[in-house]
Amino acid sequence: GGVVETLFFPDAKLPCRNMNKPGGCRRPHCEYAHEPTSLTRFLAHLGSARSSLDICVFTITNDDISDVVLSLHRRGVRVRIITDNDQAATQGSDIVKFVQAGILVRRDKTPAHMHHKFALIDGRLLLNGSFNWTRQAVTGNNENVTVLADPQLIRSFQAQFNKLWEQFK
Amino acid sequence: GGVVETLFFPDAKLPCRNMNKPGGCRRPHCEYAHEPTSLTRFLAHLGSARSSLDICVFTITNDDISDVVLSLHRRGVRVRIITDNDQAATQGSDIVKFVQAGILVRRDKTPAHMHHKFALIDGRLLLNGSFNWTRQAVTGNNENVTVLADPQLIRSFQAQFNKLWEQFK
Ligand SMILES: [Zn+2]
Ligand SMILES: [Zn+2]
Numbered sequence: 001g002g003v004v005e006t007l008f009f010p011d012a013k014l015p016c017r018n019m020n021k022p023g024g025c026r027r028p029h030c031e032y033a034h035e036p037t038s039l040t041r042f043l044a045h046l047g048s049a050r051s052s053l054d055i056c057v058f059t060i061t062n063d064d065i066s067d068v069v070l071s072l073h074r075r076g077v078r079v080r081i082i083t084d085n086d087q088a089a090t091q092g093s094d095i096v097k098f099v100q101a102g103i104l105v106r107r108d109k110t111p112a113h114m115h116h117k118f119a120l121i122d123g124r125l126l127l128n129g130s131f132n133w134t135r136q137a138v139t140g141n142n143e144n145v146t147v148l149a150d151p152q153l154i155r156s157f158q159a160q161f162n163k164l165w166e167q168f169k
Numbered sequence: 170g171g172v173v174e175t176l177f178f179p180d181a182k183l184p185c186r187n188m189n190k191p192g193g194c195r196r197p198h199c200e201y202a203h204e205p206t207s208l209t210r211f212l213a214h215l216g217s218a219r220s221s222l223d224i225c226v227f228t229i230t231n232d233d234i235s236d237v238v239l240s241l242h243r244r245g246v247r248v249r250i251i252t253d254n255d256q257a258a259t260q261g262s263d264i265v266k267f268v269q270a271g272i273l274v275r276r277d278k279t280p281a282h283m284h285h286k287f288a289l290i291d292g293r294l295l296l297n298g299s300f301n302w303t304r305q306a307v308t309g310n311n312e313n314v315t316v317l318a319d320p321q322l323i324r325s326f327q328a329q330f331n332k333l334w335e336q337f338k
Contacts, residue, residue: 002171006325010281058299112179112309115299128298128315130227130284140281142333146297146315146322153315156175164311 002150004045007038009131009143015040015064038145039138043068045125045147049077054120054161056082058113059093059132066094066133073103081105082164084114106168114164118157126154171319173214176207178300178312184209184233207314208307212237214294214316218246223289223330225251227282228262228301235263235302242272250274251333253283275337283333287326295323 016032018025025034033040046053046068053072060066060083073079081098085107088095099105108114118128129145137143148154185201187194194203202209215222215237222241229235229252242248250267254276257264268274277283287297298313306312317323 003319003321006322008325008329108311110309112305113311115306115310115312117299118313128313130286130297130299132284136281137284140279141284142277142282143284144287144297144326144329150172152172153175156177157313160177160313 002148002153004125004147004149005041007041007129007131007145007147009038009137009145010139010141011037011039012139013037014135014139015043017064039064042127042131042145045121045127046119047072048125049121051122052078052080052120053122054080054082054158056114056116056118056161056164057133058084058115058117059087059090059134060098061092061094061134062138063094063135066097069103070097070101073098073101079103080161080165082114082116082161082168083107085109086113106165108164108168114168116160118161120154120158120161123154123158125149126157128157171317171322173294173316173318174210176211176298176300176314176316178207178306178314179308179310180206180208181308182206183304183308184212186233208233211296211300211314214290214296215288216241217294218290220291221247221249221289222291223249223251223327225283225285225287225330225333226302227253227284227286228256228259228303229267230261230263230303231307232263232304235266238267238272239270242267242270248272249330249334251283251285251330251337252276254278255282275334277333277337283337285329287330289323289327289330292323292327294318295326297326 013033131143182202300312
C-alpha cells in the first residue's frame with residue numbers, strides 16, 4: 001500500500017488558471033487544459049500539505065508550482081527548500097521569490113550539483129523522480145514523479161533532507 | 170515489502186577495479202574504495218539481471234556501469250536502451266559502444282529531453298531517481314536511486330518504457 005501513484009510527463013497542455021475561479025473558464029477556444037493532468041495531480045499532492053513541506057529540488061522555475069508553495073507558506077505550513085546554488089542564480093529561478101516571502105532556503109555550496117528532485121509532505125508522502133520543477137519539464141520532457149507513502153522510504157529521504165539541511169547551513 | 174533500498178550519492182570514492190580480480194587489490198595506498206559503496210550496490214542490482222534489462226536513462230557515460238551492461242548483453246540478457254538524442258551525441262557517451270556491441274538502442278527524436286533515469290530488471294526490480302549514469306553523478310552530485318520491487322510501480326514503468334520504445338522507433 002506504499003504506492004499512491006506515478007505521474008508521467010509531458011502533459012499535452014498547461015492547466016488553465018481560470019479553473020481556480022468560481023464558474024471555471026469561460027474563454028471560448030481556450031488552449032489550456034480543463035481536465036486533470038499530471039501537473040494538476042502533482043499540485044494537488046503539494047497543496048495537501050497541512051504541517052510541513054520539505055523540498056529538495058535542483059531547479060524551480062514553474063510558477064504554477066511556486067504559487068502553491070507560496071500559498072502553503074502563507075497558510076502557516078513550515079516550508080523548507082534545498083536547491084542547487086548554480087540553478088538558483090539563473091534567470092527564471094523562483095528562489096528569490098521564496099526568500100523574499102520569508103521561506104527558509106538553503107543552497108549547496110559545491111561546484112557539483114544538488115541534483116535531487118524530491119519533496120516530503122507532512123512526513124506522510126514522498127514525491128521523487130526525474131522531474132525538475134520547470135515549465136520545460138511539464139510540457140516538453142519525458143519525466144516521472146512517483147508518489148509514495150512507504151514509511152521506510154520516507155524515513156530515509158527525511159534523514160537525507162535533514163543531513164543536507166545541516167550540511168548547507 | 171516493495172522497497173528494497175535507497176542509494177544516496179555522492180560516494181566518497183570510485184570502486185577499486187582490482188576488487189574484481191582473484192586476491193583483490195594489492196596496491197599499497199590505493200585511493201579507490203574497497204568496501205561497498207552506493208555505486209557497487211547499484212552495479213550489483215544491475216548485474217543481477219538474468220533475462221531482461223530495460224534502461225531508460227538521459228545520460229550514460231560511466232564505464233563501470235557500461236561494463237556491466239555490456240557483460241549482461243554478452244551473457245544473453247535482452248538489453249534495451251532508451252536515451253536522449255542530444256546526450257547520446259555528446260563526447261564520452263557510451264551509446265556508441267552499446268550500438269557497436271549489438272545492443273538495441275533508441276533515442277527520443279524531440280528537441281525536448283528524454284529525462285527519465287530508470288531501469289527495469291527482469292520485470293522484478295525498478296531502479297529510479299535523480300541519478301544519471303555518469304561519473305560526475307557518482308562522486309560529485311547529491312543524487313538518489315530508489316530500488317523497488319512493487320508490482321504496481323513496475324507495471325506502470327514497464328508500460329511507460331514500452332510506450333516510449335514504440336514512439337522512438
Ligand atoms: Zn481555459
Ligand atoms: Zn585498490
